[in-house]
Amino acid sequence: MLRADQVLTDSVEMLAYECDAYTIHKGRPDVVVHPESTEQCAAVVRLCARMGVPFTPRGTGTGLSGGATPLYGGVVISIMRMNRVLSISPADLRLRAQAGCINSTITRAVAPYGLHYAPDPSSQTACTVGGNVAENASGPHTLKYGVTANHVTALTLVLPDGSVVELGSDADEPCGYDLVGLLVGSEGTLGIVTEVTVRLTPNPREVRTLLAVFGSVDDASRAVSRIIAAGIVPCALEMMDSMIINALEDAFAMGFPRDAQALLLVELDGLGPGLDAETADVSDLCAEHNARSVTAAASEEERARLWFARKQGVGVLGRVAPNKVTQDGVIPRSLLPEVLARIRGIAESHSVRLCNIFHAGDGNLHPCVIFDERDADELRRVLVANEEILRLCVEVGGSITGEHGVGVEKRDAMPLMFSEADLAAMRRVKSAFDPAGLCNPGKIIPGPSAEAAPP
Amino acid sequence: MSASYAPAMAVLWPCVADRPPAEAVAPASRAEAAVEVARALRHGLGIVPVGAGTRLAEANLMRGVEWLAVDMTRMDRVLAYSPDDMTVVVEPGVTAEALQAVLAEAGQFAALGLASGRGETVGGLIAANAQGRRQCAFGLPRDQLLGFRAALSTGDEVRFGGCTVKNVAGYDMGKLYCGSHGTLGLITELTLRVRPLPSVRSTLSLAGPGLGDTLSAGMALHLARLLPTGLVATFGAGCALTVEFSGSHETVAWQLEQARRVSAGYGLQTEAAASVDPSPPAVPDPGVAWLRAATVPTAIEGLCRALEPCLSRAVAHIAAGLVEAEVTLAEPLNDLERRLFAAGCSHLRWTRLPQSERATRDAWRLPAAQLPLMRAVKGALDPAGAFGPGRFAGRI
Ligand SMILES: Cc1cc2nc3c(=O)[nH]c(=O)nc-3n(C[C@H](O)[C@H](O)[C@H](O)COP(=O)(O)OP(=O)(O)OC[C@H]3O[C@@H](n4cnc5c(N)ncnc54)[C@H](O)[C@@H]3O)c2cc1C
Numbered sequence: 001m002l003r004a005d006q007v008l009t010d011s012v013e014m015l016a017y018e019c020d021a022y023t024i025h026k027g028r029p030d031v032v033v034h035p036e037s038t039e040q041c042a043a044v045v046r047l048c049a050r051m052g053v054p055f056t057p058r059g060t061g062t063g064l065s066g067g068a069t070p071l072y073g074g075v076v077i078s079i080m081r082m083n084r085v086l087s088i089s090p091a092d093l094r095l096r097a098q099a100g101c102i103n104s105t106i107t108r109a110v111a112p113y114g115l116h117y118a119p120d121p122s123s124q125t126a127c128t129v130g131g132n133v134a135e136n137a138s139g140p141h142t143l144k145y146g147v148t149a150n151h152v153t154a155l156t157l158v159l160p161d162g163s164v165v166e167l168g169s170d171a172d173e174p175c176g177y178d179l180v181g182l183l184v185g186s187e188g189t190l191g192i193v194t195e196v197t198v199r200l201t202p203n204p205r206e207v208r209t210l211l212a213v214f215g216s217v218d219d220a221s222r223a224v225s226r227i228i229a230a231g232i233v234p235c236a237l238e239m240m241d242s243m244i245i246n247a248l249e250d251a252f253a254m255g256f257p258r259d260a261q262a263l264l265l266v267e268l269d270g271l272g273p274g275l276d277a278e279t280a281d282v283s284d285l286c287a288e289h290n291a292r293s294v295t296a297a298a299s300e301e302e303r304a305r306l307w308f309a310r311k312q313g314v315g316v317l318g319r320v321a322p323n324k325v326t327q328d329g330v331i332p333r334s335l336l337p338e339v340l341a342r343i344r345g346i347a348e349s350h351s352v353r354l355c356n357i358f359h360a361g362d363g364n365l366h367p368c369v370i371f372d373e374r375d376a377d378e379l380r381r382v383l384v385a386n387e388e389i390l391r392l393c394v395e396v397g398g399s400i401t402g403e404h405g406v407g408v409e410k411r412d413a414m415p416l417m418f419s420e421a422d423l424a425a426m427r428r429v430k431s432a433f434d435p436a437g438l439c440n441p442g443k444i445i446p447g448p449s450a451e452a453a454p455p
Numbered sequence: 456m457s458a459s460y461a462p463a464m465a466v467l468w469p470c471v472a473d474r475p476p477a478e479a480v481a482p483a484s485r486a487e488a489a490v491e492v493a494r495a496l497r498h499g500l501g502i503v504p505v506g507a508g509t510r511l512a513e514a515n516l517m518r519g520v521e522w523l524a525v526d527m528t529r530m531d532r533v534l535a536y537s538p539d540d541m542t543v544v545v546e547p548g549v550t551a552e553a554l555q556a557v558l559a560e561a562g563q564f565a566a567l568g569l570a571s572g573r574g575e576t577v578g579g580l581i582a583a584n585a586q587g588r589r590q591c592a593f594g595l596p597r598d599q600l601l602g603f604r605a606a607l608s609t610g611d612e613v614r615f616g617g618c619t620v621k622n623v624a625g626y627d628m629g630k631l632y633c634g635s636h637g638t639l640g641l642i643t644e645l646t647l648r649v650r651p652l653p654s655v656r657s658t659l660s661l662a663g664p665g666l667g668d669t670l671s672a673g674m675a676l677h678l679a680r681l682l683p684t685g686l687v688a689t690f691g692a693g694c695a696l697t698v699e700f701s702g703s704h705e706t707v708a709w710q711l712e713q714a715r716r717v718s719a720g721y722g723l724q725t726e727a728a729a730s731v732d733p734s735p736p737a738v739p740d741p742g743v744a745w746l747r748a749a750t751v752p753t754a755i756e757g758l759c760r761a762l763e764p765c766l767s768r769a770v771a772h773i774a775a776g777l778v779e780a781e782v783t784l785a786e787p788l789n790d791l792e793r794r795l796f797a798a799g800c801s802h803l804r805w806t807r808l809p810q811s812e813r814a815t816r817d818a819w820r821l822p823a824a825q826l827p828l829m830r831a832v833k834g835a836l837d838p839a840g841a842f843g844p845g846r847f848a849g850r851i
Pocket residue numbers: 020021056057058059060061062063064066067068069079099100120121122123126127128129130131132133134135136137138139140187188189191192193194314315403404440
């Protein structure tokens with residue numbers, strides 16, 4: 001079925017598979033396998049089904065909610081080696097790839113056609129498109145171009161009984177129940193995706209990238225609300241606060257003012273005509289909200305540098321403290337100033353170190369708490385503060401997660417958003433795909449099904 | 456107690472089932488809707504939600520089932536609208552036109568088709584996942600829905616999704632309900648994303664010399680990397696190519712100029728009167744059928760050629776890869792299906808069939824391998840099998 005080099009059983013080698021980038025929960029796999037084709041993957045799943053062994057799909061393990069953590073042991077099925085682009089049709093704006101294909105590989109493959117793959121998580125040079133499908137991942141440019149769910153038209157799925165089914169088609173329009181739509185964001189609990197057809201996006205003709213420097217987070221968040229309310233749709237609208245600014249300065253000497261309290265990175269794109277006027281409007285709105293300066297990237301290099309800073313902004317915190325938890329709550333965007341202030345209050349009241357680097361334009365917060373997990377009291381305070389922040393997001397009409405998924409991390413927070421009847425319906429959908437409950441057990445849905453998962 | 460339905464609806468019943476409903480009700484609130492669903496379940500009745508009725512004929516005919524028609528048009532309120540968040544919460548019976556009027560006051564719109572003048576309800580557009588020519592720019596109704604409530608045959612009212620533009624908490628059930636044609640539950644509330652209204656919308660309509668040139672010009676426009684908010688070729692009495700641009704004055708003017716230049720090479724210089732996308736009538740005409748064939752842009756011309764022998768009129772959404780056509784019954788529909796699939800059709804739906812065909816032909820033509828999963832999903836969300844039994848793909 002598999003060659004020896006596709007199977008890991010050594011406990012040291014398997015350490016890396018005990019969790020994803022959310023390290024608070026861990027689980028020890030009994031075996032890790034690296035299938036190289038849909039058939040191999042299906043054969044492994046069939047074996048698991050026959051033996052009643054739980055299995056957990058895994059991409060490259062960059063997930064931030066413990067989705068790929070084998071909570072109940074069993075087999076970790078890593079899709080990483082299935083990493084090829086299979087076909088490209090530029091005129092139809094379609095590309096088909098194996099699920100283990102790295103996100104940025106897709107964009108590189110279609111660059112010669114002037115196209116790109118729009119969902120651009122900060123982890124795009126490391127994460128897989130299968131992982132993106134599982135988490136419904138998104139990125140800065142989601143604000144204008146949409147999330148993974150808006151860019152996937154077909155999937156090859158290995159069902160939890162080991163059978164293989166093709167869902168969707170090359171066409172935009174789904175047919176019958178939109179099973180592709182259901183699978184996107186299902187966090188590897190309904191089967192293993194082995195191939196994906198994605199929609200490609202033409203590169204914009206013109207791009208303007210602005211960096212606005214603010215002396216207060218409040219001013220920056222009011223500027224964000226005003227830009228959105230003015231009917232301007234930037235392609236990205238990102239905020240970073242002072243702890244991030246200083247961490248970036250320490251690491252890369254970007255040249256950001258260390259005493260700034262917030263940076264807004266605003267990008268506008270389009271065909272050209274009218275773009276400068278729109279950029280000027282954004283600039284004016286920032287100035288009206290007391291921006292200390294607003295500068296436009298003068299060259300492609302400068303633009304790339306700003307985006308480098310944004311995409312390194314979370315990773316760089318590794319230099320500040322050994323551990324971090326990145327939260328992912330979403331709020332109605334008009335409430336940004338108020339909610340950010342309340343989150344600051346929560347952090348202060350529990351004495352936790354918290355910073356913000358997030359997709360301001362769509363209200364997707366990433367309060368990032370840094371800590372040292374060896375300090376039991378700090379860890380406890382971090383978890384309490386985390387929970388309060390989630391409650392706050394839900395209380396103001398938002399969500400506990402905008403892009404990182406529920407996984408194991410937020411599973412027990414699901415009742416904040418959903419009634420028992422809602423969760424029961426989700427459990428029935430899960431059972432429709434996975435009656436034996438072997439596929440990534442213990443994720444997303446709390447309660448009966450999680451408890452009834454295999455020992 | 457819910458009021459009864461408008462008698463005019465009676466003409467629609469043959470589109471739904473082989474018999475008139477045992478009863479028809481029109482609840483005015485979520486609470487009343489829940490009462491009606493519970494009552495139907497108690498009496499073992501099938502349940503069919505009805506909006507304006509314009510797309511009831513798209514799903515299969517329900518046979519041998521005593522049923523309750525639930526007219527949703529009295530649940531027509533806009534419940535909460537937050538222009539700054541660009542989200543709106545509505546009852547499903549609000550008409551798209553009424554909703555757009557409310558949104559327009561704040562300079563916004565919901566990407567839910569063009570004004571049709573037929574009183575289509577928002578719930579109906581979501582349940583049919585129906586979009587018009589703006590699909591290429593804004594996606595389908597599935598891409599606008601953020602959250603919803605539904606009354607299920609378990610007796611529960613559930614709520615999925617949320618009210619923010621990003622949210623991945625739990626399964627994305629909304630995707631299943633879009634296009635479900637009322638077969639997974641009674642949608643009682645919807646939260647949608649809205650967008651800023653463009654300052655200008657402008658349409659260029661060109662009369663084409665023939666199918667080939669019109670589609671070639673359309674394809675050239677598709678490849679020209681402009682940002683049309685509609686790109687359709689219409690066939691029937693003549694050929695026309697229509698392209699719509701929206702945005703600021705500058706970008707629209709610039710794109711119109713580019714579009715004229717691109718299309719000029721194909722002999723389409725004459726500016727024609729704006730074409731109207733043909734749309735099928737609520738009650739099917741005898742002697743014709745309507746289909747919706749999905750594909751990719753490069754296969755559009757092949758599909759149109761395959762349709763030619765029996766084509767009476769059609770609209771090809773070039774960038775969205777979709778052909779909607781009215782066809783004569785000059786040849787067996789099986790032959791036409793075969794030709795379409797040979798030409799690269801991914802899947803198709805018969806959106807109007809003559810009564811003679813409805814009993815025997817599934818309105819959905821999709822790969823049979825997907826049906827067991829769809830049946831399982833139906834069983835999970837409509838465990839009592841109460842909502843439009845037999846109406847969906849594969850007579851689910
Ligand atoms: C520094 C950093 C920055 C990040 N930035 C972003 C961001 O901007 N936006 C964002 O959305 N996310 C971000 N993430 C989170 C993460 O990168 C995404 O969730 C990504 O989609 C995970 O992909 P992966 O291949 O690493 O999947 P994994 O972590 O391996 O798995 C994630 C989940 O998907 C399932 N899964 C994986 N592959 C498959 C498959 N083939 N079939 C079925 N299920 C599968 C797993 O079981 C698990 O539940 C970031 C993470 C890091 C570490």
